[in-house]
């Protein structure tokens with residue numbers, strides 16, 4: 001690039017003053033794959049002390065000790081809660097454990113952030129919210145995508161009225177061949193479902209947040225399993241998944257109606273014969289619309305159909321998003337800042353996912369209470 005003589009170097013001065021404020025003593029339940037990103041993010045925060053970890057798998061406990069120098073490690077999270085008495089807990093177990101581990105931590109006096117999805121069902125989510133209210137503790141859901149700079153740009157555009165009344169959202173979390181070959185992601189009794197509850201939730205939570213969190217009232221949906229439960233020798237990014245224990249859907253399609261008249265269409269799959277992977281949502285409103293990827297706002301200006309894109313967006317990589325979501329939780333607990341993804345956001349998304357599954361089972365539209 002030609003040297004324009006314009007410096008882009010920042011002259012902001014680095015300060016190295018030791019942090020002296022309050023510190024949050026945090027513990028982690030579930031030391032598997034996602035715990036590593038969580039621990040990296042938490043270790044970068046001067047106002048957080050990671051005090052303990054729990055996992056039923058001794059190899060994962062050893063790996064956590066080796067990588068993160070965490071020494072208070074437990075096979076039983078109940079014992080950890082009793083002995084360590086953490087101020088806050090992050091729950092990173094398979095989905096079936098989100099509700100029991102969260103409720104145990106809240107009852108032990110800890111604030112909680114739980115990984116997505118919030119739980120296995122809206123009823124479980126509600127019991128978590130009730131437990132938080134009873135214990136007078138904060139409860140957040142690990143929806144990092146609402147902190148993404150593109151999501152923040154679109155939410156702000158919506159708040160500024162640039163879309164007008166939003167009528168339609170289209171959510172796509174599509175993998176051509178991406179069945180997880182680790183953990184228990186193929187087991188319905190541990191996860192509650194497949195791509196709809198695992199990756200659909202990410203795009204649904206972003207779109208629902210940007211729409212202004214309307215109340216879902218009805219769902220129509222259909223799910224199919226045709227590939228994950230059979231041997232497969234096609235090369236792909238995550239081959240050799242455990243097809244023998246695979247009981248979740250490969251493909252799920254949903255249609256949600258909201259109380260304000262808006263409609264959301266959801267397409268999500270772990271495996272489907274599609275051209276390529278897609279991770280996106282689009283909105284159409286009376287005055288304007290948008291897409292998340294690429295981040296763009298579609299309006300009429302100066303008698304012209306106009307697409308607006310960002311000249312600069314901050315970093316939105318996985319670790320940065322985890323730092324942002326955990327920062328919001330830590331500030332919520334230590335500084336009483338508002339939580340961007342409270343339990344109520346989790347239960348709304350869970351009702352959407354659950355509605356699609358129930359409708360597929362019933363073969364007709366179902367009401368969402």
Ligand SMILES: NC(=O)c1ccc[n+]([C@@H]2O[C@H](COP(=O)([O-])OP(=O)(O)OC[C@H]3O[C@@H](n4cnc5c(N)ncnc54)[C@H](O)[C@@H]3O)[C@@H](O)[C@H]2O)c1
Nearest residue numbers: 030031032033034054055056057060092093095115116183
């Ligand atoms: N926010 C995100 O982008 C993101 C990314 C990946 C995973 N996740 C979520 O995080 C959760 C875990 O996913 P993962 O990929 O780390 O799975 P994983 O299988 O790698 O890890 C789960 C860990 O929980 C442990 N565990 C199981 N039962 C336990 C119990 N009773 N007590 C303590 N530990 C127990 C397992 O031994 C395992 O080490 C899931 O809910 C998943 O949806 C979120």
